[in-house]
Amino acid sequence: MTANVAGLVTATHRRHYAVRLDNGETVACILRGRSHAIACGDVVEVERSPSNEGTIVSVAPRTTLFFRSDIQRDKLLAANVTQVLGFVAPDPPYDDELVHRWIIAAESNYCRFVLIANKEDLPAFALIADRLAQCFQMPVLGWENCRVRCKPDVTRLPKRRSTNSTMRAGSSIHPA
Numbered sequence: 075m076t077a078n079v080a081g082l083v084t085a086t087h088r089r090h091y092a093v094r095l096d097n098g099e100t101v102a103c104i105l106r107g108r109s110h111a112i113a114c115g116d117v118v119e120v121e122r123s124p125s126n127e128g129t130i131v132s133v134a135p136r137t138t139l140f141f142r143s144d145i146q147r148d149k150l151l152a153a154n155v156t157q158v159l160g161f162v163a164p165d166p167p168y169d170d171e172l173v174h175r176w177i178i179a180a181e182s183n184y185c186r187f188v189l190i191a192n193k194e195d196l197p198a199f200a201l202i203a204d205r206l207a208q209c210f211q212m213p214v215l216g217w218e219n220c221r222v223r224c225k226p227d228v229t230r231l232p233k234r235r236s237t238n239s240t241m242r243a244g245s246s247i248h249p250a
Contacts, residue, residue: 078131083116083153093120093128103128113139113150115239138183140241152241157186161244162206164198168244170205176243186238188218195223 084100085092091103091112103120105112106129112118117134140151140158158180162168173189180187191206193199 078119078121081118081120081128083112083114083118083130086112086114086150091118091130093118093130095120101126101128103130105130111150113141113153115153115155115241117154138185140179140183154239155183155185155241156238157188157240159188159190159240159242159244161190161192161242162202163192163245164196164202165193166245168202186218188220190220190222190244192222192244 079095079097081093081095081101083091084094089105091105092100093103094100101120101122103118104127106121110130110133112130112133113136116136118130119132119134120128121131122128136153138155139153140155141148142151143149158176160173160176162173177187191199191202
């Protein structure tokens with residue numbers, strides 16, 4: 075019998091999880107029992123099987139937890155996050171209230187928040203410029219922001235600290 079190993083949950087789909095082990099290997103895992111709810115970013119202990127798959131046997135305490143709620147249930151989104159990148163764009167249109175909810179969620183979890191206005195080079199960007207101007211005056215409150223173009227240009231994104239665990243939110247997200 076092999077010893078249990080530690081890992082980080084990198085993807086979830088129902089009761090199936092991708093866990094990146096400390097040695098860099100990614101293992102397909104299932105959860106033992108139903109007493110835990112697992113989110114991306116959770117640090118877990120995995121029992122390896124001879125078939126090179128794994129079973130999650132325990133979950134380490136979380137420092138943060140982001141979730142989405144509806145009338146029926148809460149859906150866990152991410153755990154142990156240290157920064158939130160909120161992406162907005164003229165198309166698809168964004169909701170100011172949703173941006174405020176991202177900020178509140180980040181602040182209540184003591185996370186860094188960055189608002190990223192995407193698709194700056196589209197003509198429709200002028201239609202949201204006034205709304206964004208209000209958001210872009212928020213650095214006095216400690217929130218960062220930047221504008222990026224349709225063509226991916228990661229050089230304009232805020233520098234990511236290597237110690238950060240990032241959650242991206244929004245409907246206009248650049249691939250990582």
